Amino acid sequence: xxxxxxxxxxxxxxxxxxxxxxxxxxxxxxxxxxxxxxxxxxxxxxxxxxxxxxxxxxxxxxxxxxxxxxxxxxxxxxxxxxxxxxxxxxxxxxxxxxxxxxxxxxxxxxxxxxxxxxxxxxxxxxxxxxxxxxxxxxxxxxxxxxxxxxxxxxxxxxxxxxxxxxxxxxxxxxxxxxxxxxxxxxxxxxxxx
Numbered sequence: 001x002x003x004x005x006x007x008x009x010x011x012x013x014x015x016x017x018x019x020x021x022x023x024x025x026x027x028x029x030x031x032x033x034x035x036x037x038x039x040x041x042x043x044x045x046x047x048x049x050x051x052x053x054x055x056x057x058x059x060x061x062x063x064x065x066x067x068x069x070x071x072x073x074x075x076x077x078x079x080x081x082x083x084x085x086x087x088x089x090x091x092x093x094x095x096x097x098x099x100x101x102x103x104x105x106x107x108x109x110x111x112x113x114x115x116x117x118x119x120x121x122x123x124x125x126x127x128x129x130x131x132x133x134x135x136x137x138x139x140x141x142x143x144x145x146x147x148x149x150x151x152x153x154x155x156x157x158x159x160x161x162x163x164x165x166x167x168x169x170x171x172x173x174x175x176x177x178x179x180x181x182x183x184x185x186x187x188x189x190x191x192x193x
Contacts, residue, residue: 009057011176012188014070014118016050016111016168018138022084023048029161030140033099037152040099040141047185048138050082050103050111052171053118055127062125063188067173069121070191076117079169079193080110084138087156089149096149100137101161111136114171114193169193 018026027045034042055066083104089096105111112134119129143149173188 008060010060010063010188011055011057011178012063012066013054013174013176014052014066015172015174016052016082017170017172018048018050019166022164022166025162025164026138026140032159033140033152033155036155037147037149039143039145039147040149040152041144042141043139044182047183048140049172049174049185050136050138052115053122053127053130063173065125066122066127067189069125070118070171070173070189072121073114073117073171073191073193075193077108077110077114077193079167080106080108081165081167082106082111082136083163083165084161085163087140087160089153090135093149093153097143099140099142099152099156101140103136103138105136111168118171 023046026048030042030045033040055062058066084101085104086102088100088102090098090100103111115134115136123129170190170192172190175186175188177184177186
């Protein structure tokens with residue numbers, strides 16, 4: 001692709017942001033994990049979020065269309081609670097690529113319903129539905145080099161992240177800019193539920 005055309009593309013995703021208090025708890029937790037293993041690129045705790053849909057790089061007119069569709073999210077689900085609890089690794093503990101914290105939904109499965117609604121609304125605009133099963137989580141770190149990660153799994157089991165609950169009242173259409181220091185996220189638009 002021509003570099004000039006590429007510069008116009010916007011890398012973006014739809015997410016649920018975390019409250020500052022939880023980001024600070026995650027910051028302390030990740031700091032302890034960093035001391036255990038350096039072959040994991042631990043994420044910046046202040047950029048941790050729940051991804052609902054990742055687009056990659058799309059055209060500015062597509063960003064506008066997505067924003068237009070998301071205006072209709074009000075009332076699809078009522079504000080709901082998510083509990084951060086449990087941990088693990090994708091694809092599995094034998095060959096971890098991503099370390100994560102789990103999310104427990106409310107009994108109405110509001111996060112799943114919201115994710116499905118987003119997929120259905122955006123499919124007619126040319127954005128394919130996610131083929132993998134939606135597995136909501138918070139990414140803690142990504143594996144840089146193969147290693148023995150038993151110490152990390154041991155720490156996660158012996159010192160679990162203290163369960164925390166957040167109330168989801170809005171979704172955020174977010175821009176992601178890749179910089180040498182890591183991805184930087186800025187809201188394009190926020191939509192109340």
